[in-house]
Amino acid sequence: MKKVSVLILRIVLIIAGLILIRYYIAPFVSLRVLNAGNVFGLGVGTVMVLIGIFWKSFMEIIKNIWQSNGGKVVLSALCVFIVMFTSLFFITLGQIVSHSHYTSDNQNVIIVLGCQIRGSVPSMTLTGRCNEAVKYLNEHPDAVAIATGGQGSDEDLSEGQCIYNLMTEAGIDKNRIFIEDKSTNTDANIKNAKEIIDKNGLSTEVAVSTSEYHQYRASLICRKNGLTAYSVPAASTVLAKPTFFTREVFGVWVQWLKGVR
Numbered sequence: 001m002k003k004v005s006v007l008i009l010r011i012v013l014i015i016a017g018l019i020l021i022r023y024y025i026a027p028f029v030s031l032r033v034l035n036a037g038n039v040f041g042l043g044v045g046t047v048m049v050l051i052g053i054f055w056k057s058f059m060e061i062i063k064n065i066w067q068s069n070g071g072k073v074v075l076s077a078l079c080v081f082i083v084m085f086t087s088l089f090f091i092t093l094g095q096i097v098s099h100s101h102y103t104s105d106n107q108n109v110i111i112v113l114g115c116q117i118r119g120s121v122p123s124m125t126l127t128g129r130c131n132e133a134v135k136y137l138n139e140h141p142d143a144v145a146i147a148t149g150g151q152g153s154d155e156d157l158s159e160g161q162c163i164y165n166l167m168t169e170a171g172i173d174k175n176r177i178f179i180e181d182k183s184t185n186t187d188a189n190i191k192n193a194k195e196i197i198d199k200n201g202l203s204t205e206v207a208v209s210t211s212e213y214h215q216y217r218a219s220l221i222c223r224k225n226g227l228t229a230y231s232v233p234a235a236s237t238v239l240a241k242p243t244f245f246t247r248e249v250f251g252v253w254v255q256w257l258k259g260v261r
Helices: 001-030 034-052 053-065 069-100 124-139 159-169 185-200 214-225 240-257
Strands: 111-113 144-148 175-180 205-210 228-235
Touching: 001 034, 001 053, 001 240, 034 053, 034 240, 053 069, 069 214, 069 240, 111 124, 111 185, 124 159, 124 205, 124 228, 144 159, 144 185, 159 175, 175 185, 185 214, 205 214, 214 228, 214 240
Parallel strands: 111 144, 111 205, 144 175, 205 228
Antiparallel strands: none
């Protein structure tokens, strides 16, 4: 009975690990995306597969460590760390998911967060954020937008300008759009957007158009800058979700370490 249970466990580990590898490698293969999210997911999946395949060797190593001097302390500490890490990971992920839904109502300012441009071609992610912002502006004719994002070394124009171009091409009056084109990350996007808000006497209650997985971190940064944020989420593709939701966990932790809650 014990051998059957172990065999089932090994099979489950291998299958689960291969599923993780499948989902986390997809953004790299299709979009050449490699970040903390899929590196972590691929690492966990690979470890699970290796443990499942080399179960006997793995258990022998654990047994030897347990019997060595200080081995019990090391393994006990490792188990506590894994439990705490896993618990915090899923608590944070829960917060990210809970903020990924549409919550904006009647805010008169929408901040559109920048994203990658390949040369002069906006990424699917940036296009999705712009589409949601355009929809919001059409539904709220008194609202204005702040298009954010500077120009990267591999970009032919700033992300803010690209957002402006996409929205005006979609029929939004150019007088309803402010451009912020100096920032290089989300912190700077929102900090600079707040300066535009203050300079023009705009409301500090804002809608934020960004990817659904990005909404929670954006709301934390908005709060740090004196803004109250509501979500206008742009949906990511099914294959991209595991990588980017996982990456956001680490991004949120960075904000927490900075004292942002």
